[in-house]
Amino acid sequence: DQQVKQNSPSLSVQEGRISILNCDYTNSMFDYFLWYKKYPAEGPTFLISISSIKDKNEDGRFTVFLNKSAKHLSLHIVPSQPGDSAVYFCAASPFINAGGTSYGKLTFGQGTILTVHP
Amino acid sequence: GAVVSQHPSRVICKSGTSVKIECRSLDFQATTMFWYRQFPKQSLMLMATSNEGSKATYEQGVEKDKFLINHASLTLSTLTVTSAHPEDSSFYICSAWDREGGYTFGSGTRLTVV
Numbered sequence: 001d002q003q004v005k006q007n008s009p010s011l012s013v014q015e016g017r018i019s020i021l022n023c024d025y026t027n028s029m030f031d032y033f034l035w036y037k038k039y040p041a042e043g044p045t046f047l048i049s050i051s052s053i054k055d056k057n058e059d060g061r062f063t064v065f066l067n068k069s070a071k072h073l074s075l076h077i078v079p080s081q082p083g084d085s086a087v088y089f090c091a092a093s094p095f096i097n098a099g100g101t102s103y104g105k106l107t108f109g110q111g112t113i114l115t116v117h118p
Numbered sequence: 119g120a121v122v123s124q125h126p127s128r129v130i131c132k133s134g135t136s137v138k139i140e141c142r143s144l145d146f147q148a149t150t151m152f153w154y155r156q157f158p159k160q161s162l163m164l165m166a167t168s169n170e171g172s173k174a175t176y177e178q179g180v181e182k183d184k185f186l187i188n189h190a191s192l193t194l195s196t197l198t199v200t201s202a203h204p205e206d207s208s209f210y211i212c213s214a215w216d217r218e219g220g221y222t223f224g225s226g227t228r229l230t231v232v
Binding site for chain 2: 004009105111
């Protein structure tokens with residue numbers, strides 16, 4: 001039972017254009033969502049997160065949008081750069097983690113390979 | 119920022135032997151550490167959650183006798199794959215959690231059992 005799904009295994013984008021990575025979830029208990037970037041043979045690196053009380057969070061070139069009613073979130077990267085080429089994972093948790101008094105286990109999607117062409 | 123060191127990054131072992139993977143939080147104390155496993159082109163699957171000084175909590179389907187987890191201090195957790203078999207070959211990643219930084223991941227360990 002895949003509770004977090006990234007239905008696009010790969011995405012190819014031209015440098016300077018927008019990259020849009022999508023993620024769907026099924027568990028209504030998820031309250032906090034994160035995006036991670038991962039290179040082969042390395043651990044994931046945190047990119048950006050969003051709490052369910054928001055519908056948008058922006059950090060530089062990265063913006064995450066959350067549509068709770070559709071149980072859908074997306075990561076926008078604009079402008080895309082060749083250095084953004086990596087695997088992107090979305091993850092969901094039932095709790096807010098940073099600054100909170102407890103943690104929630106992360107459930108990851110399958111990942112989307114982003115390739116940004118010069 | 120918070121740093122989690124995972125060692126070794128790569129290990130090849132013979133079938134039937136045991137392998138220990140270490141995960142250290144370098145500049146913070148992690149009361150909770152997580153161990154994940156990733157198969158090629160697949161998601162990170164949580165194997166177990168370990169809390170300092172107590173027994174690990176394993177996810178359904180993960181053999182606790184095969185994957186021994188020890189979290190003896192606030193900065194160190196170890197995963198021992200006992201009697202390893204080729205099907206245990208995978209990429210293992212640890213993560214540490216603290217209240218200020220949230221989740222920080224190690225760089226992973228590529229285990230190959232021959």
